[in-house]
Amino acid sequence: MGQCVTKCKNPTSSLGSKSGDKEGGSKSHHKKGGHKEEQHAPCSKAIGELSNGTKALEVTMETPVISAMMGEPHRDMGLDGNGLSMLRIEELFYCYKDEHEDAILEEGMEMFCIDLCVDPAEFRVLVLAWKFQAATMCKFTRKEFTDGCKAIKADSLEGICSSFPVMLLDAKGEENFKDLYRFTFQFGLDxxxxxxxxxxxxxxxxxxxxxxxxxxxxxxxxxxxxxxxxxxxxxxxxxxxxxxxxxxxxxxxxxxxxxxxxxxxxxxxxxxxxxxxxxxxxxxxxxxxxxxxCTDSECSPTTDRLETEGSRGSQTWGGH
Missing domain, CATH: 1.10.238.200 (Cullin, PONY binding domain)
Known part of the structure; x- marks a missing residue:
């Protein structure tokens, strides 16, 4: 997250640099478990372009996961007091979750940023990590992700994207910025x-x-x-x-x-x-x-003044 500077040990690198070039949004996530293998494509689909001009990625997923990604209605999704679907949040988390650890790690975080159409090195991602109260760069635990989505009142990629302007405005407040500033130090520690x-x-x-x-x-x-x-x-x-x-x-x-x-x-x-x-x-x-x-002949203040005064003197005597 941010520039992933702690995990990657390179302040100018972006997420995922340790594993080399990625295939962008076309790469699928594979998760292995006790049951049959699940395949998740990148969870993004938006109409047109976002504010940064980046085109959204194609989606090949079927419901209910696609509805969770884009906030489309789906039956049996229990809503909380803010109208958020905890099932959609859970499914969104699983789309990027590491197959071995119950968290979104470096590769999943890179895909998450791609699907949000944001650069991992930009300020918006730091603000999102602050809102999620992430303890470590390049990582969202299940609790951080779930509580973060509830905090910004979003249960889909579309909802998170639409929350960015509000989050940026919040970060400008004096007390909020002080909190963000202090959070950034802790966030940067390994x-x-x-x-x-x-x-x-x-x-x-x-x-x-x-x-x-x-x-x-x-x-x-x-x-x-x-x-x-x-x-x-x-x-x-x-x-x-x-x-x-x-x-x-x-x-x-x-x-x-x-x-x-x-x-x-x-x-x-x-x-x-x-x-x-x-x-x-x-x-x-x-x-x-x-x-x-400045040379003596070009811009010497003394020479210029003498020449001007001499000229005035000539005009005065000439008048008499």
Whole structure:
């Protein structure tokens, strides 16, 4: 999920990269169990195109699963208080569920994103994972998927797609974004390895992702600082991650109101010193370039002023 940066160990990769190229939406899922083998095709069908311009995939499935995917009515589907069919949610989960584990894993997640017509690396997928309260990248447990669908009031692919605008709007709220921001740190950790801090490259990728809708002015300079100092910055702690949001809200773009006396992480002190020095060098370089463009005969302020004053003097004496 997201860019699958934790599981794939590659912040620029997409879901499923470990298993090589996929066959897109035409690949079928095969599940083996104690009974006869079931075959599930990708669960997507939409009229026309979604907002991102991606065409939906063809569907070869028969009811009741196809009705579960697209929200079509089907008999004997018990509805909850919000009118959601738990059977449709269950069938949607089984369409992408791993054949060995009771969860949607990397390959199923890739197919899920394809059928939703979303890029696994885009912000909408992170927001969906937040709404589902997913504990791990590239994975939805049965409970996370079921509770998530209930939370966004959707029991089909079509319902999930139509919920994206509302989810994005929710993510813009101050308190909701703070919750999403803190969720992103935990989401990026590798639970299997017991990680307590984010790898630097993963943190950079997640910072860019989580600030998609509202990027602070200082963000790119901060990420440049992290990228240019790999030896001294190996990981990002939870405290540093959380405090950076406060930093973007409290400190102005010119960094003039930053004080080392306040309780900022020491990494921020280093960053501010680095950034101010970078700006100083940039200004000096710009001044040298400006001087290089000006020659005595072309744009010397003194020469221009003398010539103008001399011209005025001639006109004055000539008038007498």
């Amino acid at each position: 639970a299997d390895e017991g990680q307590r801090s984010l790898q630097r490259d993963i943190a950079i990728a997640l910072w860019r992702l989580v600030f998609t809708q509202n990027s602070p002015a200082i963000l790119e300079h901060w990420l440049d600082f992290l990228s240019e100092n790999p030896s001294s910055i190996r990981g990002i702690s939870r405290d540093t991650w959380n405090m950076f949001l406060n930093f973007t809200q409290a400190i102005g773009p010119d960094l003039s109101n930053y004080s080392e006396e306040e309780a900022w992480p020491s990494l921020f002190d280093t960053f501010v010193e680095w950034e101010l020095e970078r700006r100083k060098k940039e200004e000096e370089q710009m001044a040298k370039e400006e001087e290089g463009r």
